[in-house]
Every structure is written in C-alpha cells, then in structure tokens.
Amino acid sequence: MKLHKASAAAAAVLVLSLTATACGGDSGSGDGGGKKITIGIKYDQPGLGLKTPDGKFTGFDVDVATYVAKELGYDAKDITFKETKSADRETALERGDVDFIAATYSINDERKQKVDFAGPYLLAHQDLLIRSDENVAKGEDLNGKKLCSVTGSTSAQNVKNDFAPKAQLQQVGTYSECLAGLQSGAVDALTTDDSILAGFAAQDQYKGKFKLAGLKLSNENYGIGVKKGDKAMVDKINAALEKMVKDKAWDKAVADNFGPANYKNEPAPKIGNIVK
Known part of the structure; x- marks a missing residue:
C-alpha cells in the first residue's frame, strides 16, 4: 500500500514537472513560435506613442x-x-522588463554606455512649443523664462547648457504636465523634439492655441533601445527597419501619424548614420 502511494506520488510529481515545462515553453521572449514580446513605448505622446481611452495604441x-x-x-x-x-x-532594459524600446529614444554617447541601439529610424530636431500669440526667435530668448521638459530627456539640458543657461528649468514626469503648464501660463515654453511637439499641437483641443517656434536646436536620432550586448537583436531590428523603408511602410507611417500636424519630416535615415 505504501509502495502504491509512493508510486502515485512520483507519477504526480512527474506530471506536474512536465506540465510546468510545457507552460514555460509558451512564455517569455524569443523569435515567434507562439511566444510573446514586450515593447516599451510612451503612453502620452500623440503622433508617436499614445494609449487611447479605449485601450488602443x-x-x-x-x-x-x-x-x-x-x-x-x-x-x-x-x-x-x-x-x-x-x-x-x-533600467527597463537592464532588468529585462521589455525586449526593446521604441519611445522617442535619442541615441547619444552617454546612453550607449548602458544600452545598445538599432537604427536610427527617424531624425527629429529639438524645438519649442509656445503659445500661438508669442514668438521666440532663438534659444537665447529663453533666458529668464520658465522652461518645461521631462525628467530624463536630453532636451531641457541642451537648452540650459547650450542656449539659455539662465532659463528657469522645470522638469516633470510627462509632457502632458508641461502642456498643462503652458496652457495655464505657469510656464513659457515646452521643449522637446519637433515630432513630439507637432503631435501635441495637432490635437483637436489644442489647435490654434500653440505653435512650434521653428528652431532646430539639435539633431535627435531616434533609435530602438536593446539590452546591452544583444548584438543579434540589434542586427535583426536593423534588417526590419531597412525593409520598412524599402517597402514604403515607413513613408505611410509618417503620413498617417504626422500628416495632420503638417510636420516637415526629414527623409528616412540610413542605418548607423548618426547626424551630429
């Protein structure tokens, strides 16, 4: 009787082991085969990365x-x-929270110490979003002004370091917070990439209220971030980006997302060509 119970218990353990193994084969990262992939994006950038009220992206x-x-x-x-x-x-890439990131992620030397990049897939330029009845002729005009950007972005520091060291910099969690400040008069300008600003300015509730200053304060080469050392993933993503440009899907994506904002995009960049 004891032997029978032991055998039954062993069989149960074996079944559980096989079940766990089978379940494990259907999850995690990898190239297809029924598996899943997790991609990091922004949730609050119209025209680039936006989660809509109905849960779509x-x-x-x-x-x-x-x-x-x-x-x-x-x-x-x-x-x-x-x-x-x-x-x-x-941090998200280092921890393995995501497989890759496509989130207006500008390639620069500091970031390349921590992550690897595929691309670039878009060349944007830093600009300012201001109220429609105001003008900013050059970056230096921001000295003494209240400037808003997002914590962790390169845009705010570019202005402070290169154009307007006396600007009153406010860094917040999202661009939406900056936009609210711009609308209320709490800040004088929102700075980030022209592609991001165009997306905000094109929203129905903001049409006619804001405008791009039209300054090309820097070049921002958007890359897809990958965990440091994963060269195989970088190579696969680069091949996919090259195909996207070749089959005109890139042009369609630009027209679909930036067309309403009358955004003057640069041509599709060449893989590995970082414009300084």
Whole structure:
C-alpha cells in the first residue's frame, strides 16, 4: 500500500514537472513560435506613442515597433506594450522588463554606455512649443523664462547648457504636465523634439492655441533601445527597419501619424548614420 502511494506520488510529481515545462515553453521572449514580446513605448505622446481611452495604441513609434515585431516573428496579438517613461528606459532594459524600446529614444554617447541601439529610424530636431500669440526667435530668448521638459530627456539640458543657461528649468514626469503648464501660463515654453511637439499641437483641443517656434536646436536620432550586448537583436531590428523603408511602410507611417500636424519630416535615415 505504501509502495502504491509512493508510486502515485512520483507519477504526480512527474506530471506536474512536465506540465510546468510545457507552460514555460509558451512564455517569455524569443523569435515567434507562439511566444510573446514586450515593447516599451510612451503612453502620452500623440503622433508617436499614445494609449487611447479605449485601450488602443497609436503613433509612429507604435507602427515602427509593430512592423519590427512582425519581422521578428510576432503577430500583433503577441505584443504587449509597456509604458516606459524617459527616466526609466535604461533600467527597463537592464532588468529585462521589455525586449526593446521604441519611445522617442535619442541615441547619444552617454546612453550607449548602458544600452545598445538599432537604427536610427527617424531624425527629429529639438524645438519649442509656445503659445500661438508669442514668438521666440532663438534659444537665447529663453533666458529668464520658465522652461518645461521631462525628467530624463536630453532636451531641457541642451537648452540650459547650450542656449539659455539662465532659463528657469522645470522638469516633470510627462509632457502632458508641461502642456498643462503652458496652457495655464505657469510656464513659457515646452521643449522637446519637433515630432513630439507637432503631435501635441495637432490635437483637436489644442489647435490654434500653440505653435512650434521653428528652431532646430539639435539633431535627435531616434533609435530602438536593446539590452546591452544583444548584438543579434540589434542586427535583426536593423534588417526590419531597412525593409520598412524599402517597402514604403515607413513613408505611410509618417503620413498617417504626422500628416495632420503638417510636420516637415526629414527623409528616412540610413542605418548607423548618426547626424551630429
């Protein structure tokens, strides 16, 4: 009787072991095969990465990420989009919270010490969003003004270091907070990339209230962030980006997401060509 119980227990352990192994094979990262992929994006950037009230995701970064994921072997249903704020991007990749990040992630030397980049897939320029009845002719005009940007972004420090060291810099968690401050008069300008600003300015509730200053304060080469050392993933993403440009899906994504804002985009950049 004891032997029978022991055998039954052993069989139960074996079944549980096999079940766990089978379940483990259907989760985690990898190239297709029924597995899932988690991609870091922004949730609050119209035209680039936006989570809509009905739970859908829209924007140029979302379209690029979806295209890349498909080339890696994942259907749209296999993708989980995870909000990745500017200050959290490097940590999210290091911890393995996401497989890659497409979130207006400008390639620079400091970030390349912590993560690897595929791309670039878009060349943007830093600009200012100001109220429609005001003008800023040059970056230096921001000295003494209240300037808002997002913690962890390069934009605010670019202005402080290179153009207007006496600007009163306010750094907050999201661009939406900056926009609220600009609308109320609490800040004088919101600074980040022209692509991001164009998306905000094109929203129905803001049309006619804000405008781009039209300054090209810097070049921002958007790359797809990958965990440091994962060269195989970088190579696969670069191949997908090259295909996206070649088959005109890149042009369509630009028109779909930036067309309403009358955004004057640069041509698709060459892989590995970082414009200083």
